[in-house]
Amino acid sequence: xxxxxxxxxxxxxxxxxxxxxxxxxxxxxxxxxxxxxxxxxxxxxxxxxxxxxxxxxxxxxxxxxxxxxxxxxxxxxxxxxxxxxxxxxxxxxxxxxxxxxxxxxxxxxxxxxxxxxxxxxxxxxxxxxxxx
Amino acid sequence: xxxxxxxxxxxxxxxxxxxxxxxxxxxxxxxxxxxxxxxxxxxxxxxxxxxxxxxxxxxxxxxxxxxxxxxxxxxxxxxxxxxxxxxxxxxxxxxxxxxxxxxxxxxxxxxxxxxxxxxxxxxxxxxxxxxx
DNA sequence: GCTACTGTGATATCTCACTATCACAGCTGG
DNA sequence: CCAGCTGTGATAGTGAGATATCACAGTAGC
Numbered sequence: 001x002x003x004x005x006x007x008x009x010x011x012x013x014x015x016x017x018x019x020x021x022x023x024x025x026x027x028x029x030x031x032x033x034x035x036x037x038x039x040x041x042x043x044x045x046x047x048x049x050x051x052x053x054x055x056x057x058x059x060x061x062x063x064x065x066x067x068x069x070x071x072x073x074x075x076x077x078x079x080x081x082x083x084x085x086x087x088x089x090x091x092x093x094x095x096x097x098x099x100x101x102x103x104x105x106x107x108x109x110x111x112x113x114x115x116x117x118x119x120x121x122x123x124x125x126x127x128x129x130x131x132x
Numbered sequence: 133x134x135x136x137x138x139x140x141x142x143x144x145x146x147x148x149x150x151x152x153x154x155x156x157x158x159x160x161x162x163x164x165x166x167x168x169x170x171x172x173x174x175x176x177x178x179x180x181x182x183x184x185x186x187x188x189x190x191x192x193x194x195x196x197x198x199x200x201x202x203x204x205x206x207x208x209x210x211x212x213x214x215x216x217x218x219x220x221x222x223x224x225x226x227x228x229x230x231x232x233x234x235x236x237x238x239x240x241x242x243x244x245x246x247x248x249x250x251x252x253x254x255x256x257x258x259x260x261x262x263x264x
Numbered sequence: 265g266c267t268a269c270t271g272t273g274a275t276a277t278c279t280c281a282c283t284a285t286c287a288c289a290g291c292t293g294g
Numbered sequence: 295c296c297a298g299c300t301g302t303g304a305t306a307g308t309g310a311g312a313t314a315t316c317a318c319a320g321t322a323g324c
Binding site for chain 4: 007012013014048049051052055069070071072073
């Protein structure tokens with residue numbers, strides 16, 4: 001269990017935290033009923049403010065991803081997760097891992113990789129049709 | 133030549149614009165000496181403020197990516213670009229395009245794809261060792 | 265009940281991204 | 295020269311994200 005939001009990525013820290021928690025749950029690293037780190041300890045570990053973690057947790061609860069029990073802590077919700085099966089996510093993770101590895105082997109930086117993905121998601125590269 | 137920053141992605145618009153310009157240059161869509169859209173026309177087309185485009189251009193010039201000629205316009209710098217050869221970027225683009233296509237075929241949303249990539253870049257998935 | 269943990273709530277302050285306007289300055293073509 | 299394009303600069307206001315601090319409230323264990 002290790003969360004690592006990147007303060008200089010432009011994306012708000014609390015959003016990154018939310019996504020990382022979701023990611024951990026979807027890939028099975030966190031299972032329904034599991035307890036999440038406390039707000040204060042986590043904030044200290046990540047060297048960010050207590051309020052920022054609290055905001056992320058609150059939003060996650062609002063989305064039904066986790067459950068907050070006052071006085072006890074934060075726990076992964078027991079939602080049936082009608083979404084993708086865990087295996088799909090794991091397959092996707094493997095695929096992405098392989099691609100990123102190959103990109104890195106070609107010497108591409110994180111920023112360049114991000115840019116490529118963003119461009120592709122934006123439907124950018126489609127102008128060329130077959131991309132070279 | 134079409135730039136499309138996403139105002140609701142969390143990433144600052146001017147940063148997205150910068151990256152898209154860089155991307156266009158690195159992939160060859162924009163070549164050294166080419167003129168970029170004027171600040172005002174582009175701002176109007178993207179429905180964003182003039183200052184936002186100006187900031188992106190200014191930063192790009194500061195990075196040596198483009199050249200601003202007062203009264204004439206913005207042009208792609210003639211930098212020798214000691215970085216990656218265009219072919220490397222094009223190969224990478226093809227690879228990313230294929231991966232994204234496969235992920236989409238599996239039903240993954242843009243957000244999920246982004247999360248997977250970010251997690252991988254963060255060195256996240258390595259806990260599992262070989263990713264499945 | 266006290267203590268130590270948990271989450272909750274409110275306030276004030278700072279910074280940054282974005283917007284809206286205004287004015288100024290360099291280039292180009294009639 | 296002048297009109298119309300270009301980039302430049304300054305100002306002010308709004309909103310969001312993050313911080314620092316404070317106080318309050320529920321839970322568990324002694």
